[in-house]
Amino acid sequence: MAGSWDELRQARAARPPVLVDDAGAERAAVALILRDAPAGMEILFIRRAEHPQDPWSGQMAFPGGRREPGDAELRLTAIRETAEEIGIDLAACAQPLGALDELRATARLRPMNLVITPFVFRLTSPAEVRLSDEVRSIHWLPLEQLLSEKARSTMEYVHQSTALQFPCLRLEGLVIWGLSYRMFECLASLLAAAAGGTQEEAAGVRNAPAR
Secondary structure: OOOOHHHHHHHHHHOOOOOOOOOOOEEEEEEEEEEOOOOOOEEEEEEEOOOOOOOOOOOEEOOEEEOOOOOOOHHHHHHHHHHHHHOOOHHHHEEEEEEOOOEEEEEOOEEEEEEEEEEEEEEOOOOOOOOOOOEEEEEEEEHHHHOOHHHEEEEEEEEOOEEEEEEEEEEOOEEEEHHHHHHHHHHHHHHHHHOOOOHHHHHOOOOOOOO
16 A cells, blocks of 8 residues: 655655666656545556557557657656647646656567656646547556556467567556556555555566566
8 A cells, every 4th residue: 555645755755766878769758647536546547549550559558758859858758748648737737756767668579779767746636638649548547456466467478479478467457568567566666665665565577578
């Protein structure tokens, strides 16, 4: 179970995020958006629209995208992309809680020349959702259920005629795996620390095989 918002901020401040040292890589940012709900904290996921040129077509993800020249910093990339993809203006209705570990993007098990920085936000006021054509749907999922052992599972991914098993989360008929799963595991470690546990208790497969 997660601690309070103040405890989450303190846990974030206690461990600087791990950075990917690659000055030549392209950069992107995503937003992990949390909110209060009657049953506890919830986190927002999107389901990406089906598109043949999207390596993550149709998968569960967080809103975000590549940095553009006009973005003064990566946090602003996450804010801009969230507004473009789902219409939520994080600058107006959310508090930034800090960055998580950077991850090198992979697609179909191949590393990409792209490093992604996840940023955590707390939604502080109601926000209207307007989906772009890049997003099929959004899903507010309860953190307590996502953090439970019941949500942990594996999924089969066939690559070059070989069936591979990857860790995932299964909840409400949704499957969260790959990069999104690894980002969530990093958040889970902070939530465990905020609740008084150790980060290792929730780290799980932080270094799970990339997809």
